[in-house]
Amino acid sequence: MRSLERHRDVAAYALGVLNEADAFRFEDHLMECPLCAARVTEFGPVSRQLMLYRRATPRAVHPLTGPGPRLLDRLLAEVALRRRAGRRRARYAVAASVVLAVAGPALAVLAGGGAGQPVRVEATDARSGVWARVTAEDRVWGGEVELRVKDAAGPRPCRLVAVGRDGTEETVTNWATPGRDARPHTLRGGTALHPDDVLRYEVRATNGETLVTLPGA
Template sequence: MRSLERHRDVAAYALGVLDEADAFRFEDHLMECPSCAAHVTEFGPATRQLMLYRRATPRAVHPMAKPGPRLLDRLLGEMAGRSRMRRRRLLFGLAASAAVALASPGVAMLTADSASAARKVDATDERSGVWAQVTAENEPWGTQVELKVKDGAGPRACRLIAIGTDGSEQMVTSWTTARHDARENTMMGAAAFHPDEIARYELRTSDGEHLVTLESS
């Protein structure tokens, strides 16, 4: 697989349509390509929506149907556009919040109380030495997750898995740890579960090695 093809496979990997051999080769590529790792993380919401669509798809649609190359290219373009839009909305939101705080301290206090509804949990694994913190916020479609990690044992590709109260699992986000970098890294992800449907979170390497467990309650 040529280098350019590896970059183009980021969408197929995030959406789970690569075969096992190509997925393994792409995970090796992720360890050396921060750009692709960032793109995989950005595909979390798109992957979640496709999963929800698959669950609601009528039986008349063939269960092995997969997105074609044009769909993957279009998703890449849409995700890049949405990423730019999110950054602009964040800047506008911060400016609006600052204006409200200056104009009305009472309203600012109400906003802070509302934000405190997010669930936050952190843990350090004694064996791996990995520290992680998950902040989970309930959304109409599931859970928005902020993940902070300190892992000095890289380079390696890792995943955050949400484990439901029914035992099912969903990948929240994935990333690549830089070589011997123990600084705190922050990633965003999402799960179709709601917070009260999540029993715990697990950080694992791409080959399944357990790094740390975070109990959600």
């Protein structure tokens, strides 16, 4: 594969439609081409939306089927239901905080998030040296995720994987770590899993190695 053809394979690689051999060759190219690495990251929102659409569309439904006239009504009803549930959780959280305050100052409660608040977790792997922080916000369609990651051992293509409590796995976003760059990088992605349904997040290299693991909500 010529160099120009490798540049043209960015979209196919980011969307996961390259065959295994071409994907392997493109990953070798990705380690030496910062332009392609940046473009792979830019395709994150597109691949996320396609993934969410695929999961939400039954196999029997044609992918280009138009929405029915009552789709908006159903979406608005679901949003209203989630907002009411969020307000109930907020009231329970306030009641619990009052109980803790009355119990005395010796008890401290640490949490990564609350009702309607983002869930934030971070971790550093002592073996790989990779540090990552995940901030996940609940959405009607799943979880919107921001990742900040530091990896000075690049260059290497990586991805963030959300592992559900039921064992399912979803790729949240992917990127290519620049060579010997210890600065934190920020990426955004999404998953059909709601934050409460995520058991853990894993930063993985494309060879399958887990670089750092972060707990879920």
